Amino acid sequence: MLAYLAKKIVYTLLVTIGVASLIFALFNLIPGDPARMVLGQHTDSASVKAARTDLGLDLPVGIQYLKYMNDLSPISIHNPTNQASNIYLDKTIYGNTKPLIRINTNRVIVLKAPYLRRSYQSRQPVARIIAATLPNTFYLAIVSIAFATTLGIGMGVLSAVKKDSLLDKFFLVISAMGMALPSFFAAILIGWIFAIVFGNITGLNLTGNLWVIDDLGEGVHLQLKNIILPALTLGLRPLGVITQLTRSSLLETLSQDYIRTARAKGLKYSTMVIKHAIPNSLNPVVTSVSGWFASMMAGVIFIEYIFSWKGFGFVMVNALNSYDVPLVIGCVLTISIIFSIVNLIVDILYALLDPKVRLG
Amino acid sequence: MVLLLLVIACKPNRQNGNALVFRYNESKGITTLDPAYARNLALIWPVSQIFNGLVQLSDSLTIEPAIAKSWKISDDGLTYSFTLRNDVYFHDSQVFKGGIGRRVTAHDFVYSFNRILDPLTASTGLWVFNALDVDDPSYSKGCRALNDSTLELRLRKPFPPFLGLLSMPYCYVVPHEAVLYYGKDFGRNPVGTGPFYKKLWRDGEKLVLRRNPKYFECDSSGLRLPYIEGISITFIPDKQSEFLEFLNGKLDFLSGVHTASKDELLTRNGNLNPKYAGRLNMLTGPYLNTEYIGIIADSLLLKDRMSVLLDARVRKAIALGFDKTRMMLYLRNNLGFPANNGFVPTGLPGFGTPTYGVGFNPKLATELLAQAGFSNGVGLPEITVSTTDDYLDIFEYIQHQLGKLGIRLKIEVLPGAAYRDMLANGKLTVFRGSWIADYPDPENYMACFITSSFAPNGPNYIRYSNPLYDKLYDKAMLCSSYIDRLTYYRQMDSLLVSNAVVIPLYYDKIVRFVSTRIEGMTVNPMNFLELKNIKIKR
Numbered sequence: 001m002l003a004y005l006a007k008k009i010v011y012t013l014l015v016t017i018g019v020a021s022l023i024f025a026l027f028n029l030i031p032g033d034p035a036r037m038v039l040g041q042h043t044d045s046a047s048v049k050a051a052r053t054d055l056g057l058d059l060p061v062g063i064q065y066l067k068y069m070n071d072l073s074p075i076s077i078h079n080p081t082n083q084a085s086n087i088y089l090d091k092t093i094y095g096n097t098k099p100l101i102r103i104n105t106n107r108v109i110v111l112k113a114p115y116l117r118r119s120y121q122s123r124q125p126v127a128r129i130i131a132a133t134l135p136n137t138f139y140l141a142i143v144s145i146a147f148a149t150t151l152g153i154g155m156g157v158l159s160a161v162k163k164d165s166l167l168d169k170f171f172l173v174i175s176a177m178g179m180a181l182p183s184f185f186a187a188i189l190i191g192w193i194f195a196i197v198f199g200n201i202t203g204l205n206l207t208g209n210l211w212v213i214d215d216l217g218e219g220v221h222l223q224l225k226n227i228i229l230p231a232l233t234l235g236l237r238p239l240g241v242i243t244q245l246t247r248s249s250l251l252e253t254l255s256q257d258y259i260r261t262a263r264a265k266g267l268k269y270s271t272m273v274i275k276h277a278i279p280n281s282l283n284p285v286v287t288s289v290s291g292w293f294a295s296m297m298a299g300v301i302f303i304e305y306i307f308s309w310k311g312f313g314f315v316m317v318n319a320l321n322s323y324d325v326p327l328v329i330g331c332v333l334t335i336s337i338i339f340s341i342v343n344l345i346v347d348i349l350y351a352l353l354d355p356k357v358r359l360g
Numbered sequence: 361m362v363l364l365l366l367v368i369a370c371k372p373n374r375q376n377g378n379a380l381v382f383r384y385n386e387s388k389g390i391t392t393l394d395p396a397y398a399r400n401l402a403l404i405w406p407v408s409q410i411f412n413g414l415v416q417l418s419d420s421l422t423i424e425p426a427i428a429k430s431w432k433i434s435d436d437g438l439t440y441s442f443t444l445r446n447d448v449y450f451h452d453s454q455v456f457k458g459g460i461g462r463r464v465t466a467h468d469f470v471y472s473f474n475r476i477l478d479p480l481t482a483s484t485g486l487w488v489f490n491a492l493d494v495d496d497p498s499y500s501k502g503c504r505a506l507n508d509s510t511l512e513l514r515l516r517k518p519f520p521p522f523l524g525l526l527s528m529p530y531c532y533v534v535p536h537e538a539v540l541y542y543g544k545d546f547g548r549n550p551v552g553t554g555p556f557y558k559k560l561w562r563d564g565e566k567l568v569l570r571r572n573p574k575y576f577e578c579d580s581s582g583l584r585l586p587y588i589e590g591i592s593i594t595f596i597p598d599k600q601s602e603f604l605e606f607l608n609g610k611l612d613f614l615s616g617v618h619t620a621s622k623d624e625l626l627t628r629n630g631n632l633n634p635k636y637a638g639r640l641n642m643l644t645g646p647y648l649n650t651e652y653i654g655i656i657a658d659s660l661l662l663k664d665r666m667s668v669l670l671d672a673r674v675r676k677a678i679a680l681g682f683d684k685t686r687m688m689l690y691l692r693n694n695l696g697f698p699a700n701n702g703f704v705p706t707g708l709p710g711f712g713t714p715t716y717g718v719g720f721n722p723k724l725a726t727e728l729l730a731q732a733g734f735s736n737g738v739g740l741p742e743i744t745v746s747t748t749d750d751y752l753d754i755f756e757y758i759q760h761q762l763g764k765l766g767i768r769l770k771i772e773v774l775p776g777a778a779y780r781d782m783l784a785n786g787k788l789t790v791f792r793g794s795w796i797a798d799y800p801d802p803e804n805y806m807a808c809f810i811t812s813s814f815a816p817n818g819p820n821y822i823r824y825s826n827p828l829y830d831k832l833y834d835k836a837m838l839c840s841s842y843i844d845r846l847t848y849y850r851q852m853d854s855l856l857v858s859n860a861v862v863i864p865l866y867y868d869k870i871v872r873f874v875s876t877r878i879e880g881m882t883v884n885p886m887n888f889l890e891l892k893n894i895k896i897k898r
Contacts, residue, residue: 030778031777032777032780032781033780036777036781037780040400042487042818044487047486050479053479122547123392123544124548132564188600196607196608206604206608207605211562213568215379215383216381216568216589217570308596314564
């Protein structure tokens with residue numbers, strides 16, 4: 001287990017370095033100048049030069065890359081005599097850093113928290129932006145996947161048990177619709193119906209976050225109801241997938257020899273389904289749920305956009321549009337780390353659910 | 361689960377329903393409140409509520425006193441002396457002694473202007489002070505405070521629009537204490553002198569500004585401004601959701617019309633849909649923004665030295681070949697004026713009536729094409745025009761109209777960043793461009809095409825170089841009177857359109873929808889949001 005974990009951590013590190021390098025290279029290859037994106041319609045040479053220096057774009061690309069990787073790495077090399085390099089001493093940027101080895105008077109190796117730099121557009125530390133938005137997307141994903149999983153498994157089980165019944169057909173239609181409906185359309189439709197047309201009855205808002213600031217800025221209030229519509233919309237597609245997967249997987253399990261044996265031995269049908277068939281048919285569902293969860297973290301953009309849910313996906317798309325390189329790299333790195341962690345959890349879950357699976 | 365959702369949903373919204381708060385949405389988001397980076401309207405609107413400058417613009421674009429109560433310009437047009445009010449205070453903040461805002465002095469302006477000029481600030485408004493004589497040792501980068509209430513600015517050479525330039529947000533006064541204290545985070549913690557101060561800001565959620573009780577301006581009856589308690593700005597990114605929230609009464613103000621809601625809010629002719637009369641007010645007026653087609657017409661700069669675009673007759677045929685009036689009616693519900701004059705838009709004094717512009721004349725276009733050797737477009741190669749996707753409908757219309765004359769147009773849609781980069785580096789021969797006035801003087805438009813503004817150093821993306829044009833510009837800069845300068849501006853403008861290197865498409869229009877509970881909202885050609893004078897009905 002430990003060896004497996006170590007292997008996974010090394011793998012995650014390599015992916016992180018690879019992803020950061022790839023995005024860095026991409027932004028240098030495709031046309032577009034981040035300095036011009038932070039300027040307005042006036043792009044005289046002095047302004048462009050000042051912006052390039054401010055963003056660190058005046059250096060050769062190779063040096064820019066090495067400096068970025070140095071900032072990103074927990075173990076980095078700095079020059080304590082150079083004001084631009086010894087920012088590792090600034091606790092507001094790196095937190096608690098510790099010089100490990102002093103090579104000579106102007107080279108020191110430092111242990112620090114990875115520094116993702118500041119956004120080109122807002123000049124905010126990238127880590128602060130991600131920390132402020134990631135939890136919102138996470139809550140949204142958790143609530144919607146919980147909604148989709150509980151309802152999806154329930155609908156799938158009922159569909160399989162009552163195969164070819166009217167209920168089965170109804171659930172199949174619902175799940176097909178859930179999968180087919182484009183999320184931006186579903187979001188507008190659901191928002192319009194529940195927040196605008198029946199807004200007075202449901203009491204739901206079209207836009208808003210978990211924490212709502214009043215118009216005078218005097219207080220921040222928890223508004224749990226604001227998660228309902230975005231989570232419902234986000235959960236529609238996984239709901240369809242989970243329902244169908246559960247149904248087909250359970251039907252397959254029910255046709256297995258050991259089920260027939262259990263039935264022949266006189267086990268009650270409901271006990272057999274709940275105790276034997278359902279647990280054994282959940283493996284593909286777990287794979288699907290984990291896959292959906294990871295992609296939800298990355299792909300809730302339409303939902304966040306329409307319901308104005310202050311999440312991570314929206315920040316990333318904005319960063320891409322405005323050529324905000326540090327923010328894009330920060331976001332993609334976060335997603336890749338989330339994917340790695342989710343994969344790790346899924347692997348462990350597999351091992352727990354199916355004794356035939358061994359880690360390593 | 362359903363029960364739980366219902367219980368959660370039935371909790372009432374905790375909003376200050378009766379508060380006198382003006383609520384609007386900024387779909388583009390707000391990245392900073394530091395005036396040094398106020399480069400677009402999304403930033404200028406909140407920044408101008410928090411800060412003040414020496415002068416300010418009225419709705420009719422005249423320059424009026426703000427922190428400066430009076431000013432004098434030397435006869436040679438080089439020295440500007442400002443006498444400041446002595447009752448202007450910064451907002452209360454922890455950066456000041458005892459947390460109480462101190463009085464604004466001329467030294468604060470010297471600091472603020474020098475800060476913009478410092479390359480380390482990397483202000484997007486560095487260009488604003490290009491006119492200052494930064495080399496005169498008796499001034500600090502062209503500025504000096506003679507005492508607490510007298511500020512003197514020294515120019516390199518006469519620049520008559522300078523006073524208008526000082527109305528820009530880049531020239532707002534900031535306290536050095538706050539800039540030093542917050543460093544790069546000053547934009548998150550602004551301290552100014554304006555009618556509102558920042559109360560709370562949660563990125564991407566809400567920005568709340570509250571009334572500054574010590575604001576220095578009063579109305580004609582001596583009542584201290586502003587009248588309202590605060591401003592609440594949300595950041596709903598989706599225009600459709602923003603529109604629904606506006607209709608739902610959760611926003612007081614909507615600026616511009618999105619394609620999706622255009623036909624719901626407006627009639628074909630651009631008037632307010634009668635079903636909203638009584639609920640909403642619609643305000644419109646000219647906006648100092650010109651949308652145009654730019655053409656590089658210099659054989660030394662074009663890859664194809666034999667390009668048909670070098671022939672002024674072909675360029676003119678393009679300009680004459682499409683009907684701008686119908687274009688505005690069909691595609692913009694008349695929310696814009698067909699650009700039948702020059703590059704300077706309607707809205708600037710002296711440019712209201714078309715005098716030298718190019719209208720729709722397909723007959724003349726056909727004749728010009730024939731004269732150029734391309735009768736009915738035979739033999740004329742395809743012309744590529746580059747744009748971003750938000751103007752695609754306009755270019756599809758032009759493509760269709762020019763197609764009737766035999767001019768084949770190929771539309772190249774580019775992503776914003778690539779478009780800007782290629783434009784600056786001269787890689788686009790025919791392109792869609794726009795220019796929004798920074799300050800209310802035609803010089804701002806005319807300076808776009810002087811030789812020294814060649815891209816990438818300036819906005820002369822068509823690389824237009826005409827000694828006569830440059831000479832007229834220099835002459836205009838020697839006239840202190842607007843009326844005198846107007847003669848030169850008009851000559852320059854007519855040169856641009858007669859050469860058809862710039863084909864103006866339309867002059868923009870401001871359109872604002874305001875809830876009827878708001879009183880006193882106005883529009884001005886700079887599209888500034890003036891909230892200190894509005895009132896809210898309870």
